[in-house]
Amino acid sequence: MINSLSIILPLFNEEERLPYLFNKIKKFSTNTKYDLEFIFVDDGSIDKSLFLVKNFKEDNLKIINIKIINYKNNKGKGYALKQGVLSSKKKWILTTDIDLSVSFEQFNYWVKNRYIQKGTNIFFGSRLLKKSKVVAKKSRIFTGNIFNILLRLMISDKFLAIKDTQCGFKLYEKNLAKIIFKKMKEYGYIHDVEILILIRKNKFTVNELPIKWVHKDGSKINIIIDSIKMLIDLFRLKLRYKL
Secondary structure, rough: OOEEEEHHHHHHHHOHHHHHHHHHHHHHHHHHOOOEEEEEEEEOOOOHHHHHHHHHHHHHHOOOEEEEEEEEEOOHHHHHHHHHHHHHHOEEEEEEOOOOOOOOOOHHHHHHHOOOOOOOOEEEEEEEOOOOEEOOOHHHHHHHHHHHHHHHHOHHHOOOOOOOOOOOEEEEEEEHHHHHHHHHHOOOOOHHHHHHHHHHHOOOOOOOEOOOEOOOOOOOHHHHHHHHHHHHHHHHHHHHHHO
């Protein structure tokens, strides 16, 4: 049974999205029975993101448990998640994207519908299950499909018994998460793939669960440049783990 939850929120130059996020945090905190902590990890932002997060924490000291981690240089989403996970205190850890393409309420939906079953301590939100609902531009869906095809051409299916590696909405039992993230070395976009490889190598079990995923504008991904970089990183990952 889940009774406490650390929510990891990595961010880099997200000042425009933060007001919406803050409102959702307030709503979720008010309407939940769980012992929560929100961990913001500012990945070297150069806009007002850190200032806004600090003000939000100060304004809500008595009602919301907020922790802030920040450092000067941008190191990548994977690195930010690693810092958040390793500093977490609650029994379960939820990682999610700052744009809330998957809402906090998805977690309540999983619990209410008994998707969180004993015997499995890691759960990946998946946009590719029949019960999932995806609202996105065709170009975004196409790009994701191409990545999945290339991924499975390069990495053995032995380590990829999951349809959607890249969704940021993931739930871990704390002790397992700390083992995985402590070993993680990829800090760019393919850190999700390394997480899955480490789960398999440690013989942990993972289940995919349905989600409602709504595309949000403002992505920092450059389709051409980042796609090339991801392919190079995947090849390096393949060599590292001898896959």
